Amino acid sequence: MILIKNNLKLMLRCKPIILILLCMIMVTGMLSAVFKDMMTDSLELGSFELGYSFTQDCVYEPIRPVLENVGRENGIKLIRQEDGVAQQAIQNGTADVFAEFSNKGCTVYSSDDHQIEASVVEMIITSLLSGTSATQIKDYLTEYKIDVQPMPDSQMYYTVAYTVYFVWCAMIVLGVITSAEHKNKIGTRFRTSPASSLSVYLSRFVPSAIVITALMFAGVAICTALFKLTWSQTALCALILLLGCIAAAALATVLFSLIRNVIVCVVAGYCLLMFWGFFGGSFCPYMWATFADKFRDYSPIYYMTRSLVELNTSGSSELTIPTVLILCGMTVVCVPLGMAAVRIGKEN
Amino acid sequence: MEQTTILKLSGLSKKFDSRTAVDHISLEIRQGEIFGLLGPNGAGKSTTLNMVCSLLKPTSGSIEVFGMDAKKEMKQIKRRIGYIPQDLAIHGNLKAWENVELFTSLYGIRGKELSNAVDESLEFVGLLDRRNSYAKTFSGGMKRRLNIACSIGHRPDLMIFDEPTVGVDPQSRNFILEKIKESNAKGATVIYTSHYMEEVEAICTRIAIMDNGRIIATGTRDELARLVTDRDPDSVSLEEVFLTLTGKKLRDYSGGEG
Numbered sequence: 001m002i003l004i005k006n007n008l009k010l011m012l013r014c015k016p017i018i019l020i021l022l023c024m025i026m027v028t029g030m031l032s033a034v035f036k037d038m039m040t041d042s043l044e045l046g047s048f049e050l051g052y053s054f055t056q057d058c059v060y061e062p063i064r065p066v067l068e069n070v071g072r073e074n075g076i077k078l079i080r081q082e083d084g085v086a087q088q089a090i091q092n093g094t095a096d097v098f099a100e101f102s103n104k105g106c107t108v109y110s111s112d113d114h115q116i117e118a119s120v121v122e123m124i125i126t127s128l129l130s131g132t133s134a135t136q137i138k139d140y141l142t143e144y145k146i147d148v149q150p151m152p153d154s155q156m157y158y159t160v161a162y163t164v165y166f167v168w169c170a171m172i173v174l175g176v177i178t179s180a181e182h183k184n185k186i187g188t189r190f191r192t193s194p195a196s197s198l199s200v201y202l203s204r205f206v207p208s209a210i211v212i213t214a215l216m217f218a219g220v221a222i223c224t225a226l227f228k229l230t231w232s233q234t235a236l237c238a239l240i241l242l243l244g245c246i247a248a249a250a251l252a253t254v255l256f257s258l259i260r261n262v263i264v265c266v267v268a269g270y271c272l273l274m275f276w277g278f279f280g281g282s283f284c285p286y287m288w289a290t291f292a293d294k295f296r297d298y299s300p301i302y303y304m305t306r307s308l309v310e311l312n313t314s315g316s317s318e319l320t321i322p323t324v325l326i327l328c329g330m331t332v333v334c335v336p337l338g339m340a341a342v343r344i345g346k347e348n
Numbered sequence: 349m350e351q352t353t354i355l356k357l358s359g360l361s362k363k364f365d366s367r368t369a370v371d372h373i374s375l376e377i378r379q380g381e382i383f384g385l386l387g388p389n390g391a392g393k394s395t396t397l398n399m400v401c402s403l404l405k406p407t408s409g410s411i412e413v414f415g416m417d418a419k420k421e422m423k424q425i426k427r428r429i430g431y432i433p434q435d436l437a438i439h440g441n442l443k444a445w446e447n448v449e450l451f452t453s454l455y456g457i458r459g460k461e462l463s464n465a466v467d468e469s470l471e472f473v474g475l476l477d478r479r480n481s482y483a484k485t486f487s488g489g490m491k492r493r494l495n496i497a498c499s500i501g502h503r504p505d506l507m508i509f510d511e512p513t514v515g516v517d518p519q520s521r522n523f524i525l526e527k528i529k530e531s532n533a534k535g536a537t538v539i540y541t542s543h544y545m546e547e548v549e550a551i552c553t554r555i556a557i558m559d560n561g562r563i564i565a566t567g568t569r570d571e572l573a574r575l576v577t578d579r580d581p582d583s584v585s586l587e588e589v590f591l592t593l594t595g596k597k598l599r600d601y602s603g604g605e606g
Contacts (some may be wrong), residue, residue, distance in 0.1 A: 184438060184439055190454065
């Protein structure tokens with residue numbers, strides 16, 4: 001307890017920690033302002049025209065009424081055209097985006113200045129076709145309800161995205177303790193004392209979790225007040241964020257205990273977060289992402305960001321339970337790993 | 349009456365790759381002694397002490413502290429040892445009392461006993477009036493004294509000082525030496541290493557001289573003097589004894605422990 005208390009004091013007395021909070025608010029404010037128009041545009045789906053065609057005897061033909069229904073509800077102007085004219089339609093400007101259905105699947109065409117609309121169309125078509133085979137599609141469509149996720153506004157999206165991103169970036173707070181221990185040769189005291197590895201582990205993990213959580217909630221509170229945001233499913237969102245903070249602290253303890261060199265540790269953490277953030281929707285909203293979905297699966301940031309965004313826009317998310325399980329799983333794996341790393345460090 | 353053996357080293361060795369830092373040393377330190385460990389740089393003093401404090405694992409040999417085998421009962425042994433490291437091991441961003449509290453708590457001391465121990469330790473090293481000052485604001489001598497306070501809060505029976513007066517002013521050095529004698533008078537056994545011969549001469553009741561990883565002589569100051577000269581031991585300085593036994597050749601080891 002005394003170890004935890006004093007390590008907490010060491011963290012809180014490190015003034016640069018406040019930079020994490022300031023960065024989070026500044027980046028959120030900046031990006032939400034920069035991308036405000038773009039994200040607003042993406043909400044107005046009626047502002048573009050979607051050409052589409054089906055090859056003769058195309059097995060996907062039954063989705064046509066559903067596609068038209070989606071277009072009508074979202075204001076997308078659908079224009080049925082002959083097969084094989086996709087590129088011409090784009091070049092002539094008779095359609096902003098063109099969806100060409102054949103028995104092999106669907107090809108989406110668009111010009112460079114309608115990439116966002118093309119992504120929206122891809123998202124809708126993927127939603128329509130996912131989980132179906134050509135022979136099942138008729139049965140499937142009779143039960144299928146198209147659920148186009150409402151888009152968040154840029155301030156909500158970036159508040160969520162950068163709260164999540166900075167929760168993981170805040171792992172750096174543990175560096176305050178480990179670098180102080182390294183610089184001041186405190187390891188000698190731990191190794192010559194009868195203190196257990198568990199108490200040393202907890203003295204790193206618990207203060208990190210507390211400080212990351214405090215920074216996160218402060219950041220969320222300031223952004224909410226600043227951007228006048230309204231959160232829905234508040235308890236669930238808070239739970240996901242809290243679990244994220246705990247998982248981040250657990251991961252930080254593993255990294256900082258395993259890699260003794262603070263600089264190497266920070267670089268390793270930075271690379272990991274760049275990867276997670278890139279594929280997780282921190283830098284580009286995940287709904288516009290063009291890379292393969294499999295990369296997202298390795299990013300807890302993606303799960304957190306998407307579930308929080310969906311909870312706030314549609315009140316529920318199918319990723320909520322996977323997100324909770326992933327974060328709990330990370331903590332469960334990282335705690336024994338961290339303890340082992342501390343024990344090895346204490347013995348050597 | 350025979351005094352209890354506090355520390356017994358038997359055939360203790362430590363190798364770093366091909367270099368032998370400590371070479372089959374055997375030594376007994378008895379209760380109530382202030383035992384000086386002398387030697388040139390790289391003689392193996394710190395390596396020996398590091399093995400006693402379990403900072404290093406011996407390559408061979410055995411260590412018995414308070415009659416307990418260090419391999420089997422290190423946790424119990426650690427509770428009774430106070431190791432004052434050569435390098436300052438204190439947090440600059442913590443106040444003096446917080447540092448002492450933190451490191452004393454590592455020995456399982458809690459509550460009122462802990463707060464008493466903090467005040468006693470700070471008083472012992474003359475820093476009670478600066479208990480609320482941050483360690484980073486202290487002078488070199490004050491940091492050394494705080495370093496000591498952080499190691500004695502649990503009231504150890506065996507205190508190991510590894511060159512505790514390096515880089516401090518004469519007043520602080522004198523203060524530290526006086527406090528070591530005071531601790532010894534209160535019952536603590538002390539192991540003391542230093543390059544300052546006059547310090548060792550002033551406080552140590554028995555001295556071992558190490559060179560090239562071996563103990564080449566052990567005894568009281570007078571016994572060591574008689575090893576190198578037939579003159580009156582009082583007329584021979586410890587430095588003269590030391591240089592006669594270890595030679596005047598410069599020792600500059602690099603890599604491994606000293």
